[in-house]
Amino acid sequence: MMRLLFSLYAKRSGGLLLALLLACLTLAAGVTLFGVSGWFLTGAALATSALTFNLFGPSAMVRGFSFLRIVSRYGERLAGHATTFKILSDIRVRIFSRLIPLVPLRAAAHRTGDFVARLTADVETLDMMFLQVVAPVATAIFGALGLGLFLWIVLPDSLPVALIGFGLTTLLLPGLIVLAGRRSGAATVRTAADLRSAVLDGIDGHADLVALGAVDGARRSVDEAAAAVRTARLRQGRRIAFGPAFVVLGTGATAVATLYVGLSVLEAGRVSGPVLVGALLAVMAIFEVSGPILRGAGRLGAASAAAKRVQSLVDMRPSVIDPPRPVALPETGDIVFDKVGFTYGRDQQVLSGLDLTLHPGERVAIVGESGSGKSTLLGLLLRLVDVDAGEIRIGGVGIREVRQADLHAHVALLSQDAPVFIGTIRDNLRIADPAADDAALLAVLEKARLDGFVRGLPQGLDTWLGESGETLSAGQARRLCLARTLLSPARVLLLDEPTAGLDRPTEAAFLADLLAVTTGRTLVLATHAALPPGAVDRVYRLEDGALALEG
Incomplete structure (x- = not known):
């Protein structure tokens, strides 16, 4: 899958890098917004009077980072989706250009329905790979580095706890979901292709099926294919549903552990209450990127199977190729x-x-x-x-x-x-x-x-x-x-x-x-x-x- 995606992403690297930078900026703005808000509200609540706490600086920062987050999020979605649509167009053109020399006369060893499935369903399975997997994972890595630097400065004791919790939730658990869902994802792609083939075969051969009295058999084939698709998608759906639950559990556990470490530091007088609350909310905010990763992990098995089917067409060598040194075709002649x-x-x-x-x-x-x-x-x-x-x-x-x-x-x-x-x-x-x-x-x-x-x-x-x-x-x-x-x-x-x-x-x-x-x-x-x-x-x-x- 990565071989296929890399060849596609390299052509659209400018748009993808822009979307990735905006995603990192959005995450940084969100984490900073939460941290500043926690520090601001806690500091204001603990202040004995307005003279002992500057309200204007923090409030301006809250407004600024809030506005920055909105703008960068909009820009990220605009750039990311626009580039994704271009990539889908690229891959469809590439597949179709491969199909053109394969279909005539001997038609390769595929049914029309299988070609249609590869050109439509398999490509659609790959459509959110960048937005739900590649960009969130890259953003999470940069986010973890930024969070680590922040905690190393303001609350170094909580650094191991926060990074371990974030790593488990954002990287390890998605990896386990991917491993568990490879078989069901492949089954989803395979059964969907079989269903399309059965439907298209029934449509193309309808007259022959009626003439031979084989309509009921064809209908049973479609029903069996539909039942197989339903079963495969239910299995995949259950794994995808675990994603939000893992995000909540991971966020909560990491927040509790960070608070536990932070309270002892607060009691020792090495950090103030507002800074502790700000650091705690910043840790919780970075888990925003975990949701898309875990949702994408549930679909990665299907995406991998779809990419393999698409790549097999891309790699297929047509039987008719141009000569290495072509000669000019005469304008006329017998x-x-x-x-x-x-x-x-x-x-x-x-x-x-x-x-x-x-x-x-x-x-x-x-x-x-x-x-x-x-x-x-x-x-x-x-x-x-x-x-x-x-x-x-x-x-x-x-x-x-x-x-x-x-x-x-x-x-x-x-x-x-x-x-x-x-x-x-x-x-x-x-x-x-x-x-x-x-x-x-x-x-x-x-x-x-x-x-x-x-x-x-x-x-x-x-x-x-x-x-x-x-x-x-x-x-x-x-x-x-x-x-x-x-x-x-x-x-x-x-x-x-x-x-x-x-x-x-x-x-x-x-x-x-x-x-x-x-x-x-x-x-x-x-x-x-x-x-x-x-x-x-x-x-x-x-x-x-x-x-x-x-x-």
């Missing part, structure tokens, strides 16, 4: 599949000795049964995964020799499940070209025959689209994804079942428009749909891992 072979797992051969040559600007359709490998062929050209045999070249250069970013700028894919993201129409289009202006956006919408619809909306390009484009019809969503693909400057367009899920009239209209607006670009269309005569230059059938020219 696309050649040279005896390409690809196998899923150990024995599921999809492509075998496949040959294909595409000339610039050509249109080729690839047809075949579901599972024949059409989508795999397109994914190999994008280098979502590497071929097992043979080679793919563009302009005579093997795609393994170029940077993936350059390849993806040259080749664009419109898949059958291309998503509409939560956001505006403008946001969805600019994924393809973040610098595109409104004129360019409306131009591609016109090519996709969606500009009239968008212009008729009250907010136009700024119209908000719901979850998965729920405010759009299936045809409108598909045309929006087509417009996004057309906005890309890619010279090669790959279309994977672009009309899947559309009715026949909508499919025919979409294909007619699609073929009209992609003129001048190399087009590879994998489809089951009936194509208009002359729509493409060649039609290939993919069967038994090889291509055969039709017609």
Whole structure:
């Protein structure tokens, strides 16, 4: 966990140091405020007259330290939370960037629900680590040093008692809670991930579960996962609940011990009553930092397990990586599949000795049964995964020799499940070209025959689209994804079942428009749909891992 957190904290060290300094200042102001208040009230009560005790100095100090504590506390929370949110953003970006090359085609050895759990729940478990563990522990160490210096000056006899009590409550007891809670914390993270996986698997496979009559079994799996989460969280909650009790007991025991030592010093005349009371309240005030530490200790087991799961993704090496010395990708040239072979797992051969040559600007359709490998062929050209045999070249250069970013700028894919993201129409289009202006956006919408619809909306390009484009019809969503693909400057367009899920009239209209607006670009269309005569230059059938020219 510390390896993961250190790499994240190093990037945000400025904000974290500011929050830590403000936390130390807040603790120092609070301890001083309590000490001065005790000294002030006791001294005033014992004074025989106002002339024998200066009221103005102590009262001004009380007001000053009170105001300082308020300001520093506000600044600490502002700086600490702002930096924590930035760290959460950093870690989500890091995880997502790791997931991108892992998910396509072979998809690593994880379920979608497990990926979602790592990206959301595990990161959320780490969100308060700095505010509830790192900063309080560091503040406690600095506070203990400051308290020790203060007691060494005014009440040295109580120094061992106060520091031992503070150390037991703030450091030893949290350590014991961490050791006792490691197993329950790991169980909390594991069971929460299992529950998310079970729920998402049930949602994704709902149609199959209904068709196979397996809904009750899936429901039982979710119920069992939910019960496991409840049990794990109750165990963790009981340990967290011990925190406040330990703080009260530790504070009380240390205060009593300090008072016991202080009374003998007072009786010997080596300290005055007001100073003793001030020192006693200062000792009690420093325990303010113990609460967050003990609460954080109860969650440290879960945070450690979550960090391990997150780090395993961060450390995972993608199967497709850029070459150490990439070469430039030619702007144009033939696309050649040279005896390409690809196998899923150990024995599921999809492509075998496949040959294909595409000339610039050509249109080729690839047809075949579901599972024949059409989508795999397109994914190999994008280098979502590497071929097992043979080679793919563009302009005579093997795609393994170029940077993936350059390849993806040259080749664009419109898949059958291309998503509409939560956001505006403008946001969805600019994924393809973040610098595109409104004129360019409306131009591609016109090519996709969606500009009239968008212009008729009250907010136009700024119209908000719901979850998965729920405010759009299936045809409108598909045309929006087509417009996004057309906005890309890619010279090669790959279309994977672009009309899947559309009715026949909508499919025919979409294909007619699609073929009209992609003129001048190399087009590879994998489809089951009936194509208009002359729509493409060649039609290939993919069967038994090889291509055969039709017609």
